[in-house]
Every structure is written in structure tokens, then in C-alpha cells.
Amino acid sequence: MKVFIIGSGGREHAICHKILESPKVEKIFVAPGNAGISEIAECVNIHMEDTRSLLAFAQKEQIDLTIVGPEAPLVAGIVDAFEAEGLKIFGPNKKAAQFEGSKAFTKDFLIRHGIPTAPYKEYLDVEKAIEELDQFGFPVVIKADGLAAGKGVIIAQNKAEAQKALREIMSDKIFGDSGNKVVLEAFLTGIEASILCFVDGETILPMAPAQDYKKAFNHDLGPNTGGMGTYSPSQIIDDEMMLKIKTRLLDPFIKGIHEDGIDFKGILFIGIMIKGDEINVIEYNVRFGDPETEVTLPRLENDLMEVFEAVVAGRLDQIELKWKPEHAVCVIIASEGYPDAYEKGIEIKGTHEVENATVYHCGTKSSEDKLLSNGGRVLGVTALGNTLEQAQKSAYEAAKCIDFPKSFYRTDIGDKIEL
Numbered sequence: 001m002k003v004f005i006i007g008s009g010g011r012e013h014a015i016c017h018k019i020l021e022s023p024k025v026e027k028i029f030v031a032p033g034n035a036g037i038s039e040i041a042e043c044v045n046i047h048m049e050d051t052r053s054l055l056a057f058a059q060k061e062q063i064d065l066t067i068v069g070p071e072a073p074l075v076a077g078i079v080d081a082f083e084a085e086g087l088k089i090f091g092p093n094k095k096a097a098q099f100e101g102s103k104a105f106t107k108d109f110l111i112r113h114g115i116p117t118a119p120y121k122e123y124l125d126v127e128k129a130i131e132e133l134d135q136f137g138f139p140v141v142i143k144a145d146g147l148a149a150g151k152g153v154i155i156a157q158n159k160a161e162a163q164k165a166l167r168e169i170m171s172d173k174i175f176g177d178s179g180n181k182v183v184l185e186a187f188l189t190g191i192e193a194s195i196l197c198f199v200d201g202e203t204i205l206p207m208a209p210a211q212d213y214k215k216a217f218n219h220d221l222g223p224n225t226g227g228m229g230t231y232s233p234s235q236i237i238d239d240e241m242m243l244k245i246k247t248r249l250l251d252p253f254i255k256g257i258h259e260d261g262i263d264f265k266g267i268l269f270i271g272i273m274i275k276g277d278e279i280n281v282i283e284y285n286v287r288f289g290d291p292e293t294e295v296t297l298p299r300l301e302n303d304l305m306e307v308f309e310a311v312v313a314g315r316l317d318q319i320e321l322k323w324k325p326e327h328a329v330c331v332i333i334a335s336e337g338y339p340d341a342y343e344k345g346i347e348i349k350g351t352h353e354v355e356n357a358t359v360y361h362c363g364t365k366s367s368e369d370k371l372l373s374n375g376g377r378v379l380g381v382t383a384l385g386n387t388l389e390q391a392q393k394s395a396y397e398a399a400k401c402i403d404f405p406k407s408f409y410r411t412d413i414g415d416k417i418e419l
């Protein structure tokens, strides 16, 4: 098969790496890809939101399956465009991608279908939102309705902070049109986890749970990021918890999309908050998590291409996911300053010298045989081990081998936690 992957991060590098194991795969193209991906696949210089050019490329190359990594092309309707031309593509269509494209859409769905989530209200008018702030108590969670590159959620500690954030989002439009509508939501406490599932419209198959570290610095200090590291399996979600997740969140999701006439095929990423017996949905995403993918796929025993094909063909009920018993840890090496301003174009050395680990490229490019940083999150170093401690040790030993000035990483990814 000829496969076309859309995206340029560690997630797409990990997908590419995994499907290369499949005997079904003859050739992989990635648009636009990155320096690491270009070592294992052919990168094509097309922007990931240039649907027309992506479609023309897939037609010209007679691609058998296109796999979409990031949310923006999905929300923009790339799946509908490919399917209209009879091309096979993995990911939800435009209607289903609203689960990530609109916070208000998701909250309305959750409440109507009795799926537990924090109380909320949506607003089009900034003054009305400010007037009703007290109904939610503080801290209050303020969410720009649309996509905002992972930055659209603000937790305001008091009324003054909330007013400022609402004005910035709704009046100053710091997230552009994504802030035309906002959702105000009660603040939940507890432990967060991510559940990634394959969905074919009828069957929902959860993957082995991964734990993401969203804050920039050790001990969960500093600003929120896209994710500074992950490990799998989770210490938090055992079989009993997974059963609760299935009956309270996954089965009602399938029932809900049937009732609403939404054909969801692809990945459903469920962000949850667990406190005692309570499990609330914080958000849905409609694609693989990054860096969750970098610890999930290396543990998958199945042929990932077979799973992708089963999703597209609507026969996921015939698939049983199998996981390696090993633990996986991924440490993200980021540019100094991330998630705020950072430099790009810094030379990185030593990625080929690491042992007992895989270096996934999240934001890199090559120039005259040099490897250069090209983003906030730059590399994801993943190691497997028989125990969480072993995987952690190997990942950090590998991270230390990499010579990347003006970078930083957390040193507590995978630490044992007290439950």
C-alpha cells in the first residue's frame, strides 16, 4: 500500500515508525514532515491545511490510505474533501471533528447524552459572560469555543483575572475568531488522564491509557504546554477504572453519536478528570495525542495499518488490540522559553548516538546536513523497559546524550506517584 501521512510532529513520526513495521506498507509520503521523518519516509512540501494540493497529490500518487495527524485539517473538512473524490482517509469528517473544533458543541453533546462533565454555559456577549461569572465560583475555567493551538483554555483564579481573560478573548480576539463564543465552566479538581480510542462509528476500542504531563516544569509547575512527557501504561487507570470509563463514557458516546446522526471514524481522545468515584470529561480531541502517541504506539503489538483499515471499513469489531507488557516513557526536549517565545534554528547533535531509545522528532528541520530545532517541542525521547523505572532510566540516559543548547526537559516524567 501507498500511505500518505499529514502532519509534522512527534505524533506523525511515531505513526510513520509504527506502520513501517507493517508488511502491507510499500511506501510512505508525509506532508510536510520534519527532519526525523525524512529519514524514514518521503517528505512532501505541502502545507497541512492546503487541502486542495494534498488531494491533488494523493490522486497523482494513487495513495491507498491517507492518515491525518493534527486537528486543524480535520476541522477544516479534509476528510469530506477526500471522500467526495472516492479516496480513503483515516480521521473524522467535518461534522464529527466539531468535537474538537467547538467546545460548546462538545459540552452540549455531553450534557444531552448524560455523560458526566463540569456544569457550563456558553456566551456570545462579553458583558453577559462577565455578569454571570459569579455563578461558577472561582477558579473558573474560560474556554475559547474554537481551535486555538492548544492555548484556548484559561483558568482564572478570581473575578479580576476572569474579566481580563474574557475581554482579551472576546473583545481583543487574542485567539482570533475562535473567541467569538466562549464557554464558562466550573473548575474540577482531581487527577487528569487521557484515553485514546479507535472509533469506526459503531465500535469504540480504547488504547492502553497513557499519562501526560502538561505543565512546563517539574512537580507540575509553570505554564500549560502541549505536553512535556508521557508514560504508559498509566498508574492511575487500572482495569476496574477502565470498566467504569467504558460504561459511563464510551458506550454513551456511541449511543450519542447514533442519536445525533454523527458518523465518527478515527481517533477519539478523551481528556478526563478523576476524583474518587467521579470521572468527568474535560474535553474531546479528534486525533492522536502528542506526546501520548510516542508511548502508546511503541507498545502496540497489532499491525497498525490493519487497525487503520478496519476503522475506515467499519469492521473494528473484528480487531482486538494487544499491548506489549513493557512500560514506555517519553521525555520531551523543548526549546528554552517554550511555551512562550523561543529561538529556532539551533543545531542539535547526538540524536543518532542514543542507545536503547527512539528519538521522535517533534519540531526539527535539516539544513546542509545539520539538524536544527524548528519548534517549541523539538524531540521526544521514548524508551521501553520491563518496569516503569527502567524505561524512565533509559529515556533519561538517552536524553542526556543529545547535545542541544538552549533546551530543557522535565526530569520527573514517570516518577512514582502516591495515589
Ligand code: AMP
Residues within 6 Å of the ligand: 118, 141, 150, 151, 152, 153, 185, 186, 187, 188, 189, 192, 214, 224, 271, 282, 283
Ligand atoms: P485543553 O487545552 O483543552 O487540553 O485544556 C487545557 C487544560 O485545562 C486541561 O488539560 C485541564 O488541565 C484544564 N481544564 C480544562 N477544563 C477544566 C475544568 N473544568 N476543570 C479543571 N481544569 C480544566
Ligand code: GLY
Residues within 6 Å of the ligand: 212, 226, 227, 285, 288, 289, 290, 291, 292
Ligand atoms: N498531549 C495533549 C494533546 O495532544 O492534546
